[in-house]
Amino acid sequence: MNITGTLFPYRETAIVFSLIVLFGFQFGCSSTQTQQDDTPSLHEAYEDAFLIGTALNRAQILSATPEALRDTLRTDRRGYFMEQQIFPDPKGLKVGLKHFNVITPENVMKWEEIHPEPGVYDFEAADRLVEIAEANDKKIVAHTLVWHNQTPDWVFEDEEGNELSREALLERMRDHIHTIVGRYKGKIMGYDVVNEAFNTDGSFRESKWYNIIGEDFIAKAFEYAHEADPDAQLYYNDYHMENPEKRAGIHEHLEKMIADGVPIHGVGSQSHFSINNMPDYEQIGKSITEFSDLGIDVMITELDLNVLPASVYQFDRNNRQDIYKDGLPEEVQQKLTEVYSDLFEIYLDHSDILTRVTFWGVSDDGSWLNYLPFEQTNYPLLFDRNKDPKPAFDALIELANNQ
Numbered sequence: 001m002n003i004t005g006t007l008f009p010y011r012e013t014a015i016v017f018s019l020i021v022l023f024g025f026q027f028g029c030s031s032t033q034t035q036q037d038d039t040p041s042l043h044e045a046y047e048d049a050f051l052i053g054t055a056l057n058r059a060q061i062l063s064a065t066p067e068a069l070r071d072t073l074r075t076d077r078r079g080y081f082m083e084q085q086i087f088p089d090p091k092g093l094k095v096g097l098k099h100f101n102v103i104t105p106e107n108v109m110k111w112e113e114i115h116p117e118p119g120v121y122d123f124e125a126a127d128r129l130v131e132i133a134e135a136n137d138k139k140i141v142a143h144t145l146v147w148h149n150q151t152p153d154w155v156f157e158d159e160e161g162n163e164l165s166r167e168a169l170l171e172r173m174r175d176h177i178h179t180i181v182g183r184y185k186g187k188i189m190g191y192d193v194v195n196e197a198f199n200t201d202g203s204f205r206e207s208k209w210y211n212i213i214g215e216d217f218i219a220k221a222f223e224y225a226h227e228a229d230p231d232a233q234l235y236y237n238d239y240h241m242e243n244p245e246k247r248a249g250i251h252e253h254l255e256k257m258i259a260d261g262v263p264i265h266g267v268g269s270q271s272h273f274s275i276n277n278m279p280d281y282e283q284i285g286k287s288i289t290e291f292s293d294l295g296i297d298v299m300i301t302e303l304d305l306n307v308l309p310a311s312v313y314q315f316d317r318n319n320r321q322d323i324y325k326d327g328l329p330e331e332v333q334q335k336l337t338e339v340y341s342d343l344f345e346i347y348l349d350h351s352d353i354l355t356r357v358t359f360w361g362v363s364d365d366g367s368w369l370n371y372l373p374f375e376q377t378n379y380p381l382l383f384d385r386n387k388d389p390k391p392a393f394d395a396l397i398e399l400a401n402n403q
């Protein structure tokens with residue numbers, strides 16, 4: 001089934017409507033804002049502690065320019081399956097720009113989106129992101145240069161479909177990194193250079209990068225990025241850093257890289273948590289201090305809190321229940337608020353070494369947790385489906401104000 005094709009008429013209508021609504025809308029639209037919004041800004045509340053970031057999706061990034069929207073409509077439909085339900089999303093962009101001072105592209109700079117075919121780059125959305133950041137005084141942390149996921153198969157193959165040699169794959173990696181990092185030299189503060197290279201037990205993930213190049217694919221990626229922009233901050237990013245075994249494997253490898261003089265400046269702990277199955281809080285703190293002991297920055301890079309019970313994920317896909325389809329029960333809302341507060345207490349306790357906390361999205365409607373691994377209504381972020389602040393947001397503001 002061609003899902004994009006089926007939904008396209010709806011999307012076209014939505015876009016035309018939104019273009020009308022967007023009349024006069026400019027980057028961030030602070031000067032054209034008509035409604036009074038007294039909500040305090042989250043990043044301002046935390047300005048003495050750490051940077052507060054968010055991930056922006058394609059719908060939000062391209063909302064800034066009706067012109068870019070039209071171009072996209074004409075030329076490019078990739079990546080819309082997940083995001084098109086809220087396309088475009090100027091309100092999400094506006095809320096994102098008010099509350100966050102660092103932005104990360106959720107998908108538009110991943111290999112399959114920015115470099116879909118050999119020799120073919122699509123910089124449209126990434127260029128817009130840079131313009132938005134410049135016009136609104138935001139920093140960018142780009143995501144991600146080397147990953148096993150969202151990377152087309154051709155990357156690892158020659159023209160006949162045979163697997164590339166180590167040297168050929170390194171050359172391809174270097175070319176990709178130089179093209180992107182070179183284009184945005186001086187405009188992007190930092191990069192998630194390598195993403196998710198380790199297994200839960202701390203061993204190397206058997207990705208194609210690892211299998212073809214060997215474990216120094218990580219160091220090479222950092223070296224290439226540094227060549228292309230010596231001033232960019234370069235980060236290693238992964239999840240389950242609270243797991244001592246996984247953390248030990250990553251820590252050991254990063255320590256080796258640092259000893260070898262590899263240019264690495266920080267480590268990102270994704271922090272996709274579930275309110276019903278939180279990791280040991282002590283391990284969250286330990287993860288921050290142990291990585292910081294390496295002498296590099298430590299960041300929370302993809303924070304969100306899944307509110308669904310684990311049982312939802314055990315159902316057969318065809319018989320599952322979308323349990324919070326009609327709204328979030330009050331007690332779950334409260335639990336979400338409590339867990340966010342607990343986490344930020346830990347983060348604030350480490351604010352001398354923690355440099356950034358980035359949420360993986362602006363508002364509940366845009367979160368990946370609504371569509372992966374299957375469609376389900378989730379409420380993982382600080383803003384609801386109307387982009388209004390949730391009780392968890394108020395709690396975090398209060399926490400900052402009480403510092």
Ligand code: 9MR
Nearest residue numbers: 082106107143149150195270302368372
């Ligand atoms: O949020 C992203 C979602 O829109 C994509 O469909 C998905 C595909 O892999 O990737 C999501 O972002 C991931 C991030 O890039 C790396 N860490 C895990 C994130 C959530 O899956």
